[in-house]
Each structure stands twice: as C-alpha cells, then as structure tokens.
Amino acid sequence: MKEYRTVAQIAGPLVFVEKTEPVGYSELVNIVTADGTVKRGQVLDTSDEVVVVQVFETTAGIGRDSGIRFTGETIKMPVGKDMLGRILSGGGKPIDGGPEIVPEKRLEITGAAINPYARASPADFIQTGISTIDGTNTLVRGQKLPIFSGSGLPHNDVALQIARQAKVPGSKEEFAVVFAAMGITREEANYFMADFEKTGALERAVVFLNLADDPAVERIITPRLALTTAEYLAFDLGYHVLVILTDMTNYCEALRQIGAAREEVPGRRGYPGYMYTDLASIYERAGIIKGVKGSVTQIPILTMPGDDITHPIPDLTGYITEGQIVVNRDLHRKGIYPPINVLPSLSRLMNLGIGKGHTREDHKKVSDQLYAAYAEGNDLRGLVAIVGKDALSERDRMFLEFADLFEDRFVRQGLYEDRSIVETLDLGWDLLATLPEEQLVRIDRELIQKYHPKYRKKAQG
C-alpha cells in the first residue's frame, strides 16, 4: 500500500493531504506517526487537489512527517458469534484482555437503510416492570425509545432497571444487550458493568467503551460499531437485541467539534445543519424485518443541556425516535424514583403493542384517562399557589389530589420492583376510582363496567 507524506495542513481532527492518486470518498485511512503509532481516519472530502481526512483519535503526534495510507475500502467491522460477553474499546478493539474477535463477517459500519417495504411493524409488548413505561408509554420490540434526562438524574438506574427486567411476556428468550458508552466517566461505566455482572447480563452482552478521557472523535464511530454488532446479532443470529447508547449528548458534541473544524456553516447553537440526518443514520437502525427472526430495540440516553427539551440534541432526537421517556428534576427532588414525568413522555408505537391480544383491552383508554387527569391536577397546582386551595371547586380539588396520588403510587416504585402489566393497569384503575365515575370521559361505559373497581368488586361479591 502506497504511503504519502504530503500532509499540507492539520486543523482539529482534520488532516489535509495533497498530491495523492484518486482516493475514494469515505475510505478508511491509516496514519503512521513518526514513532510508528497507527491512527485511523476516514475521508470526508476527496478531489484531485486535496483529500480531507477526519482522524478518529487524537491528532497528537501527527505532523507533516506522518505517513498516510489509504486502504481503498470503507470502514468495516469484524463480527462473530464469540462477541457476546466481550468488552471492546470505543473503536472496537478488545480491552478485556481476551483474544481478538474471530471474524465471521466484516460489515460496513455505516449500515445500509432497512428498506421500509422489508420492515415488519413492531408489535410485541416489552414488559419493563416500570408502570410509567408499561402503563402509559409502552415499549415494543424493535422500537427506538430514548431516555431524556438531565445531569445528575438517575437515568442510568432507569436504563439498568429496564435492561434487568425487560421481557416479552410469554416468550422465554432473553434479550442480548449491546452497550455503547460515549464519553461517560469511568465511574459510570463501572456502575453499568457491575450491574451487568451481578445479573449475569454480561454473558449475553457486548460492551463498547469510549470514556470521558478517550478521544472525542472516536465517539463518531462507537455507536455505529455497536449498531453493526446489534444488527449482526439480530438479523444474522436471530437474537432480540437491546441496545443502550449513552450519552448521545457527548456524541453530538463530537459532531459539532468536527463541523467547526471543517469551518462549516453551523446550524442551531453551533451544531451542524446535517445533525438530523446524521442522528437518523443511528436511530433508524432499529426495528424488525419481515421473515427474519431477531430484532433491534434501542434505548439511547441523552442529558438535556440545561434540562431544556427544546435544545437541538433532544429536539432532533425526538423528531427521529419513536417517543421519549423524560426523567424530571422536580420529581427527583421530591424523592420519587423513577422520576419519570409522563406528560412530555411518549411512546409512539404503544398502540401497536397494547390492547386485546397484547396486554389488555382497557389499556389505551386507562392510559389516556390517567394522562388527562394527571395533567389537569398538575395544572391546578399552579393555580393553588396563587389563589389557595379554598378557591378551588370541589371537582378541582379531586383532581389536585389525584395528581399527588398518581406520583406517589403509580410513578413511584422500587429500583427492583418489577410490576406486571396487570398490576400496573389495576393500579391505574384504583387511582381513577378516586374520581367520580362521570369524570372518566376518556373511557367507554363498557370498559368502566368491566374494570372499574366498583363494578369488579360487585361482580366478585
């Protein structure tokens, strides 16, 4: 392989190379520094005059004396059956002291788009045991459902609880877990690893670790390596795979850094204008394919800068993912775990996975009614702060109390409390029963008569 020593310029993570023979767009590049270290990069722009290479590691040590080798192929990742149980770096190299991965295949890490015609609609209810998810923001197999959180909030606990408890009722298969860390601290990573080890999840997990002190640009490839692995496990080997990506905010920061180095016209708050498309190339790698056994379910985690859901990172994410689970600081301060605020949370695929034949026929309407009543009660809290409880009508007071009850009994649960969907729905009914029956305007009469505790008791007694 020809080696060029024609580096003309180095700016941030970008290396500009001149006078090359024709180099392919997106090609993998090896950069050999004076001390013999080999760093990897990728072609971002290629022409007769200059080739722009984005380096995935620190550019420290790269200079005009470095040798540039164009490999003639795009970045591929070796994948194989023996990946389960392994810990790899954010760049895909084993870091657990074990052997190299025996490749059965080498796959393109960018991953082609699933043809929408080949997709099957996700419809298998995943029971996470968490009421605010199962009851009101149901996750289904093949969905991409991120956790929107803030710094210092227990999103990791929520993600781990999901990973521990997630099951498809009636199916014995356990999820394989692909975990990709991007720029999180060693301590956080250890927290995840310890839990995986304790529960035995590690044996059916593949872990990619790009930690806070690892190169930021490597974060651009970490989720792609993870998803390539997940797709292989799912669509070649037939596993149901749960992918946890954390923290997507760090990924986006790396993207911004590269954009700035390329002197691109920035979009909102300095993030590249193509960030939507770029994030979509990650998040859309979830789903089920007709006639193929496995599935890829994604739970990306991101911390909203300043707890602001309109910040470009959560905003663009929410526009791509199939809903979001929002972890909330106020609930956390009130000491409620999991501090999930259901109001801005959403699962767009919920309707496909609930109801008769999936969970229970009353599921959708119970969920709608819980939302409506909680939203109303929550609004009234603002009013009470101004006019006091006494100025409220009797009806309003009931809704106000409902909101407290909802947070205290429905939202709050233990770190290891695994509620079945029937328990969750019945709990929902118990809370709704504190309201007068005619206030349950979201639910048809028939369902009320079948599931409302008042009638249930009558029917039993």
Place this chain on the structure above:
Amino acid sequence: MKKSKENGAQGALKRISGPVVTAVGIDAHMYDVVKVGNEELMGEVIKIQGENVIIQVYEDTAGIRPGEPVTNTGLSLAVELGPGLLTSIYDGIQRPLEVLVDKMGNFIERGVSAPGLSHEKKWEFVPTVKAGDVVKAGDILGTVQETNIVHKVMVPPNAKGGKVKKITAGSFTVDETVCTLEDGTAITMLQRWPVRVPRPVKQKLNPDIPLITGQRILDGLFPIAKGGTAAIPGPFGSGKTVTQQQLAKWSDAEIVVYIGCGERGNEMTEVLTEFPELEDPKTGKPLMERTVLIANTSNMPVAAREASVYTGITIAEYFRDMGYDVSLMADSTSRWAEAMREISSRLEEMPGEEGYPAYLAARLSEFYERAGRVINLNGAGGSVSVIGAVSPPGGDFSEPVTQNTLRIVKVFWALDAKLSQRRHFPAINWLNSYSLYLDALTGWYDSEVSPEWNPLRAWAMGVLQKEAELQEIVQLVGSDALPDEEQVTIEVARMIREIFLQQNAYDAVDTFCPMSKQYDMMKAIKFYADLARTAQAGGATPQQVIGVKSKNELVQIKFIKDYEPALAQIRKDMEAEFDAVRAA
C-alpha cells in the same frame, strides 16, 4: 434511459464530498440526469460553474473516486406515469421499494435502478374514442381498471393530438401502442414527466367544496377546500403524522398520495400494513387501492429526499388530469427544506436565514402552487389538495420554514405540545388555527349539512374564545369567583373540547366522524347550553345546572356507531333533568 455517445456526454469526476460531486468534461444542462462513477449511480445536475458541473447524487457515494466516469443522459429527472402507480410504494426517485427488496434484499444498497412501473405487466385497455375522432392533448383515449379505480389513459399534455387512425381494445404493456394518430404519432399508456415542471391545466378555479376528512376539528372548525393548501406545524409528538394519516385514510379524496419525506421507516410500514385492511368509507374498497406511497426515510439519501416531494406532486397532478380529486400529504416539508439546506451548504452557497438557501421561500411557494382545483386540458374538473407537515426546531413557529409556509397556505392547523401532553388529540389549538376557506365554503355547509351549521360553528368558536378570556381570570382568582353565568360558559366550553374537539384516532368508531354526526353532536351541546341558560334565567344555580348528570353521557356518543337512539335518549333525559331543576 438511453446512453448517448455524443461528444461531451461523458466526463470524469473531480471531487466527491458526500452527496455532492463535481464533474468535468461533460456538456450538461441544469437538472440533467447523469450516471455517476463506475457503478452508474443516479444523479442530477444542480449547478454549473465554468467547466465544473456540480451534481447531487441520489445514492450513497462512499468509495467513489476522482477520475471515475460521469455520463450525461440528457434527460431531466422524470417519473413514469401510467397504470401500476396505485398501491405502490416508491423511494424519492420513484424506484419501487418492493422491487428493490427483490433485487437487493432487506437493506437498500446502491447502484440498482428499477423503473417506476412494471413494463411487463399487461393491462386491459378499453378505448373510449374510436378511429376518426379528433383528440387533443389531455383528452381521454380509453380506460384501464387499475384497482377499483379506473385509470384514464390520456393524450400526453405536450402532444399535438390529431385524428385517431387506429385504437385497439385489448391487453397491453405500458410500452405498447394503444392508439395511433393520422400523423403517425403512437400513444402508449406510459407518460414520462419531468418532476420539477408542473403539468399544465386549462384554468385554475377557486376552491368552494370542502375536503371532508371525518375529523371534527377540521371539518367543523377549520376546513380545507378540495384543491386547497394546509400546513400542520408542531413539535415532535404533537400529532402531525397521525393527523396526516387520518387524512390519508378518511378524507373524501378519490386518490391519495402520501409522502414520507425524511421521516421514520416504521411509520411507512404502519401505513403499508394498515391501509390494505381499512375500507374507504365511501366506496367500501380497501384504502390501499386509491393510495400511492413515497417513502424516503430520514436515513435514505438526502438528495432523493429533496426529489421525493416533486415525485409525489407530479403523480398527484397526473391523477388530477384524469379528473380525480387528489389529496397529497407531505410529512415533513421541514425535512425537505433541510435536504435543500444540506445540499446548498455543500455547494457553499451564501446561506440565508438559519442556513437555509435564499431560494427556500420560492421553492416552498412553487410547490404549494401546484395544488388547486382546476379545469384540465380535456375540460373536466379535478383537484390536488396539499397538506404539508412542518417540524419547527424546538416547536418554535417563528423559524423560516413555518413562516414561509404560512405566507402561502390558506389553512393553518397549529399543533400544541400542551394539548398533546394532556392527550388532548388532535392537539390542534383552536385559538391559533385558522382556515381562510371558511367564507368560500359557507354555501356548501348551508346546502349540504344544514342552514343551522354555520351559526352553530360561530357559536362554538365564540364559547371557546370566551373561555380563553375567562381562564385568565380564573388563573388569578379561581373559578368559584366567576359570575354564575360564566361558570356555566366554562362548563359548556369544556363540553365542546371534550366531546367535540377531542377525537381518538385509535378508537374504531371515533376515528371517522361523518359530517352529519358532527352536526348532531354540536347541536346537542348547544341544546344543553340553551337549556342551561333558560334554567339560570329561572333562578337555577350554576351547581344545579352543571350537576345535570345526563349531559355527561354525551361524550359516549362518539364511541357509538349508530348513535341516534342514544343521542335522542340523552336529549330527553337532559330535558327531564332540567324540568326537575326548575321544579325544585
């Protein structure tokens, strides 16, 4: 597509930067379709700068090198129009996704071309003109039973026409001649039309018939006319897609073109699985049979996303030319605008507002201008209604795409995160939304629904407006401090919101509400309001009036298909309860 061997048809690549590449050594015109690289990826000329020809490529360019060949086809980006469009699902450049699965499996690889229509399938052609008849551009020559929809085979709009020499009934592929004119012109069932050029019409008319959607807040409060334009902006999760899908399902258009432009793969799959199972409420036939889908999801190439909107509207115009009422949904026009921005920034063009190209407003208005109720070339009527979703960053409507869209469209359905968060769906804000067709449609509602409808609508809007004012007071002093009469107004407004405006897309009955039922529901709410007013005039307290239990049953009406007996009973019960109040 034919490859030309003339001089200047073949050149070489000079630079590759993502979806935008530069070629030298070809003579090209703007918007010519070119084949890029050894794999002959499809691209389109978007800029010419001296000898540099700049091309957007519709497929992934990874691995392509400078020096690889570029060939100009000399043709513009065009779609194939003819029998076989209905029930299809295409990518942004009209490659049938079903065919792509056959050719390259479950993932979309590149370098595979596939024509928009099957060139092998035979269709039964039945002439409607005979030898000796004189036909002109746009005239109908015959029909094909495509699905339950009759496909009309027309003289292409750019043809001269003339006297029919020979026209044959029988089974033909789209490439076979079905009609020959005296001057030797051979006409097939296939038309190719460049997507960036609107198909011609004789005349544009003012829309005065509503597109009935079965969605109460739309038909009842903010209707769109057939041939009209509407925008539906909202933050993520507020209901743009569900609303558009509801329109695709239930609107009384004859043909539906649904464009998933830069959105989710699973949403298109949902349409694909659901539509064949659902029946058109008007014809009883599977909804899929009147539908054409275009899916260029967020992870498919951005240049093809840019093209998808044009592909869709051209197909819509083609069915309009047959005389059909077509409705087109584009979800989301913001992703289309972003594709323009992405390409523009690769071209290093001077950015306008928020990095969008300076021609954003022009492109948006050119697109919406292709909607309309028209007299076609053949003298018949037809329409294309266009409904575009807009996805403003952070849900902030002051951004360029929303603002430029609102300058053009006549209907604004403003989605509101506060409403969607409380699961008030459709989360269309009744205070900010508007329809500029209201006046033009008054006559239709008068004659087709009831002369009482327009005043009833005005009454409901008045109550909602009043509620908003009262809420400001309530926020300060609490609801008990309101005058008696106003306390009842608040209750009536709640009924309008919960009974009439809220409509559950996932309830088997409530998902579609015929106009007659909308009228009955609103009339029943007004009936309560009137009884309440009379009772209060007779001295009843707000608590007594609000305490009337039977009115709470009204909300159940939306879940009942044959609701008339139940509604009549509730009206009777309400009267009886008010009688009791008066007696007390």
